[in-house]
Amino acid sequence: MSRVDLAPSISGALEVREAEGRTRVLRALLVRPVLRAQVDGELFRLARRHADTLRGWFDRETGWRLVVESQTVRLLTSYVPQGPTAIAVAERHPARGRRGDPPFTRRRYVLLCLALAVLERSDPQISLGRLAEDVVLAARQPDLNGVVFTLGGREERSDLVAAIRLLLGHGVLVRVAGDEESYVSAGGDALYDVDRRVLATMLSTSHGPGLVGVALGPAPAIDQIEEALHEPPTAYTDEESTRQLRHAVSRRLLCDPVVYYDELPDDQRSYLVGQRVQLTRRLAEATGLVPELRAEGVALVDPDDQLTDVRMPEQGTDGHATLLLAEQLAAAGTTEVATLRQRVKRLAKDHAAFWRKTTQEPGAENAIVADALDRLVGLGLVRVVGDGPDAVVHPLPALRRFDVTAPTITNRRAR
Structure with missing residues (x-):
């Protein structure tokens, strides 16, 4: 076989390899929206190589923004569960400091937000003890009367450490010395570097909290705040309306294990019914998921069982x-x-x-x-x-x- 004859086969093999690399990165970002150079070596390099293609795909199909920095890659997702099934699913997938740790409670979520607020004004390096002291001061704000945090007990320190471990996993903090367990035991401390570039991308919303707070007025419900933060902008053309429908439906298909037609708003249901074959084909080609199209709804199934923290069936x-x-x-x-x-x-x-x-x-x-x-x-x-x-x-x-x-x-x- 001549060198000319080999060219098409080599080109095809390279294209397949490149497509597999893009799929690996896309799946990794759906599981964990932050990739770091020091931790995710090969995946991070693949993300940088395919940054333009991945950025375009996320923008076109989901409306999510991909931020590529010299040391981090961050997918800014935005999704608010709607419907009884989607809400029930979301309630059973809370954040965790590490795999296998207890789920986040309301207190831990509040401490996470307070820790992020403190880090915004901190020095480039901060100790866990100093961070805790600043969080205690921040928790005394009048609007946080329902949360008491004094560092007085092991349980409270464990709640703060859970938030710290989540920030470590996302790369906001990088441990320099010490460990969190010694702090929980009230006998030690830890020192961290603060990565402000990652910190700046932790808040992933469609609208700024300040603008939303002014628009909602005093004492809004948490679901009102969440919906307002992620509400899409007003669509002035049919093309914009169609794009927003595509984004909304694609987000549900990628975030929820199953999407039932009778729980979708009328416009999203009509769009999915009319576009389900083309839409699920595009999502499947990019992610490696397998679409199941049934009379009651649509599910994207992962044959490799990697994109879920709850497996069915499971051993044990x-x-x-x-x-x-x-x-x-x-x-x-x-x-x-x-x-x-x-x-x-x-x-x-x-x-x-x-x-x-x-x-x-x-x-x-x-x-x-x-x-x-x-x-x-x-x-x-x-x-x-x-x-x-x-x-x-x-x-x-x-x-x-x-x-x-x-x-x-x-x-x-x-x-």
């Missing part, structure tokens, strides 16, 4: 119990929590050799059912109405993918 006792309960709910329909608890008690006996020993203890089924339902709600598969054993679980259409029927065995004909 809780994962197995969740899968078995999903099968029952898909087949039986609406079910009370009390019935599911009785089902888990029987399953614990049937699978005693494989499940952890604590599942045999009295009342263990309550925690297993609660965890399973939390997972299923967090994946947009069920909706729970009520509390306690009298609560009712309503399966949602996407749960039908776990409805397993008994196999049909036919006799093989002799040849």
